Amino acid sequence: MISIGQLSQRTGLSVSAIRFYEAEGLVFPGRNSGGQRRFMRSDIRRLSFVMIAQQFGFTLGEIRETLAQLPKERTPTKEDWAMIGQGFRRALDMRIETLERLRDNLDGCIGCGCLSLPSCALFNQGDAASAGGSGPRYLMGDKPPADL
Amino acid sequence: MISIGQLSQRTGLSVSAIRFYEAEGLVFPGRNSGGQRRFMRSDIRRLSFVMIAQQFGFTLGEIRETLAQLPKERTPTKEDWAMIGQGFRRALDMRIETLERLRDNLDGCIGCGCLSLPSCALFNQGDAASAGGSGPRYLMGDKPPADL
């Protein structure tokens, strides 16, 4: 059993982020007699997974659902994690494919100058994008590493 | 010269979004005698570009910088837009490459079970990720189309 500060050092996450993740249902620490959080060593792996998944672009909600697939009453084994890793792999493949399709369409559009038409292939590509509605539109997603 | 409502219909953007974009420095409409915004037809293309760029995952700040490359005192030509499209293309290629590298690393990690170690290749992959600092950490970016 380790403290939140130790977990913070092990994972590189801030203490406040870990508490936030608990509130979000991503970890379920116990408490000692004094009311302080006590984490299992396997939570280091669990939170590391959260970090990696975020780098891959998943929201905390999606990550929570993914973590829910882990056995609840037993410390997850290497195989348990490997299963999750494979789901990841599939999702990644899909995203790469999407981007490649977009790239191909862009190639077609650069020449034709149709960048302006709502009928442009690039628009119809984004299916979900036109769903509109309210709330922020992180719809199509995919943030870049800040280049261009 | 067209009104904001017409521009809204042409682009599919909401009127409020267009006003917001003006505040963000993405378009610079003139005003008529009554104080209402009047846009140039070329703004249809300009805003369409904003929408596409967002689908590609760029932030409004990045898009603003990109648009700044367009000639300020002349209606942008097809060639002007093509230049920008090419910058896009390069950025897209980089992102796809990054994802492919991540995927390859993931393949290596699924087997070794090192998903938990901060020394895992996946972590060191994310260069910028460890930059930390304050503010929300949309750091590594890349949001998925919600699968997994």
Added chain:
DNA sequence: GTAATTTCTAAACCTAACTTGAGGTCAAGG
């Protein structure tokens, strides 16, 4: 000429993912 739209501004609200701050408690060292 009046009714119905559209547009205007400014400010408040929304989600995601956290951080910061205030005010108080717990644990270890001297």
Added chain:
DNA sequence: CCTTGACCTCAAGTTAGGTTTAGAAATTAC
């Protein structure tokens, strides 16, 4: 015993990208 540092809770602030609302003024339609 006292101080220091780690921890606790709860509330409010932050950024991005917009939406919503309210009240007023300008346009358009009949």
